[in-house]
């Protein structure tokens with residue numbers, strides 16, 4: 001019998017990528033095999049993101065491409081889940097315009113997917129099942145991980161911060177942390193299976209507050225904070241690199257900053273979204289810090305770890321942003337000297353407070369500011385890239401380069417991509433690499449055979 005096939009198309013952040021690994025794991029447990037082409041798979045799951053209008057549009061574009069495959073093979077099953085589905089407006093659109101969708105579920109009932117899917121597959125029903133709120137986090141779900149040597153570990157779900165531009169608190173619900181023992185157990189299992197790098201995930205990992213499940217021999221008791229969790233994970237044998245995402249500046253504690261000095265496996269890298277440089281805008285964004293506080297954090301981080309690589313997220317064109325406000329962002333960006341920055345044009349999100357703010361910024365001004373900001377960021381990155389020239393650093397080789405099939409690609413501790421020649425047997429290993437060509441957006445290197453203390 002020919003096995004039925006599946007594909008999962010993922011939009012959005014690492015949390016969604018991690019959820020898609022669970023969905024893929026569930027489908028494999030149900031006997032489906034992976035098909036690399038989503039239009040050809042018997043089952044296609046689209047895991048949506050709603051953080052900006054672009055993400056919404058891209059989803060509808062991909063969903064539209066499934067119309068013909070569905071007409072040619074009415075037996076195929078299309079499922080849609082993720083953050084967009086927590087908003088009624090999108091469910092209404094699906095019902096009205098996309099009759100080839102068979103199953104819709106949300107971010108809070110992902111663990112129910114096998115049950116819902118079985119009903120759709122066996123009874124040929126159409127199901128829409130969305131939960132408004134999250135319950136306790138489901139444990140022990142399967143996962144088909146993308147790489148054997150690096151893995152995402154979700155430590156919490158949801159967000160309580162309600163930044164005024166952001167849809168995430170409405171799509172992911174309130175913060176819920178996994179028990180620290182469960183996180184540690186997952187990391188130990190991954191290490192035993194050969195994983196070298198883990199990325200701890202949460203919308204705001206700094207406010208992790210896991211309650212100990214009291215299991216025997218546990219190093220945790222009562223409520224556990226993020227720094228404490230990190231210190232225990234740092235002791236797991238076999239895990240050579242630890243990263244985490246995302247940190248909110250308002251909750252970045254001194255204890256966590258100190259971990260960059262004391263935890264030997266914590267990568268010297270942090271993603272610390274600033275969003276804006278103007279205190280007036282930060283206040284209207286409801287970020288609960290000002291630029292002086294943010295700069296103080298950067299100073300502390302660099303003191304604890306002088307060569308730490310710092311990246312950020314910035315929004316331009318938030319409602320009411322004046323030219324002066326924007327210049328404060330440029331000023332802050334220059335002061336910090338980011339290793340990389342993800343820049344976004346403000347996008348109105350339905351149901352958020354900022355949707356109702358007056359003085360929305362005209363498109364051409366937003367684009368003009370966006371381009372000016374990019375120029376500043378790129379010139380900083382150009383300078384930073386020079387520091388890599390001829391340096392020798394450990395690189396985790398991740399696979400074949402996407403841009404050049406005869407090269408391998410890997411990542412430095414600072415999370416920069418390096419392309420290098422080499423044998424595929426290097427994939428999954430951490431090797432010393434000498435950077436031979438450092439360009440603004442790409443690094444090239446070769447395996448270093450000399451003495452190294454990296």
Ligand code: SAH
Nearest residue numbers: 165166203246273313314344345346347349
């Ligand atoms: N939890 C993370 C961010 C998740 S969303 C944090 O707080 O840091 C990722 C990024 O998308 C945000 O940092 C922000 O820069 C951007 N973003 C969120 N909502 C947006 C909107 N409405 N318009 C433009 N960018 C937005």
Ligand code: SF4
Nearest residue numbers: 159161162163166168
């Ligand atoms: Fe959105 Fe703010 Fe929460 Fe990040 S902290 S997910 S930007 S509301």
Ligand code: F3S
Nearest residue numbers: 012013049050051083
């Ligand atoms: Fe998008 Fe949801 Fe992540 S809105 S950014 S997929 S939490």
